[in-house]
Amino acid sequence: MAAQHPGNNETRTHPVLIPASKNLKLLICSLLALVLFLPSIEAQADAPPPAVPAACEQSPQGCPLPADLERAQVDPIWWNENKINQINPETYQTAAELLTNPYNTCGPTTLAMVINYMYALRGMDPSAWVTPGQVMAAAKELGFYSPPDNDGLLTTNDLRAIAGKFDLKLAFPKGGGTFLPYETLFAEVQKGFPAIVGMRYSYDEATGEYRPAGDDAPVNHFVVLFGITDDGNYFWLLNPHPGKGKNENAQVSLKLISFDAFRAAWANNDGSSVTDFGSAIFLR
16 A cells, blocks of 8 residues: 655645746846735735646656756745655555564655655656655566565665666766765755665664664665755754654654764764765756
8 A cells, every 4th residue: 555645735835946948037037026015925925837838747857957056945835745755654664564674664764755846846747756665566576675675774875776667767876876975965965855864873772762873883774865955054854753763754854064064974974085985866
């Protein structure tokens, strides 16, 4: 059974695109018009989304990204409306049918959210967005959940391969692989493009919450890094498993993480020439 995630009935379905070819004067005039003539941001949110070509509504192949797309506006509202908890009942039921450990679903869940964001940028109707259950089914078709390797654990390279089933390809790291330097990660996230990142997480002994850990923990959890705050001090992070203990179906919420805290739980940090590298993929 495919999982059903929140947000599909929300009116605000498409994040904002910022094409490189946009004329600056026209943009300024448009912004002034918004300020002068639209009553409020809330009223805009209640308006129907712009019409999209019929080919875009259901098929990713029929609706490619704009050729001149260089950045997408960092959009916490969209991510909050369309977040997915990896232990929600529907996802858990699908995982229980396929995996020996149905809690190991951070990979399919983060991938589903990123797929949906990129589909939204393409203008696709939310009815065509995917669920973690559909991502797991695609992984099964590719042989990733074949016994005895059906504990649910996936690598970043596995997620990259599964994304191809949904017409998404690797944009970064350039040239393939999934290991990239912090400066590249920072630059792409700053443009509003989400990254699936492999981080070190552990359960807090006092609270039980699953939180970023330091250098002594293994890379064991996928989260989505989707932007930088307006003040330039924090990453926006979405952890699909915020629960206390591995089996709690807790409410997912957006988090802020400082750059230093992120690097401590993401980067290699071994003093070598790749000490500031980590595992991440950007998909387009």
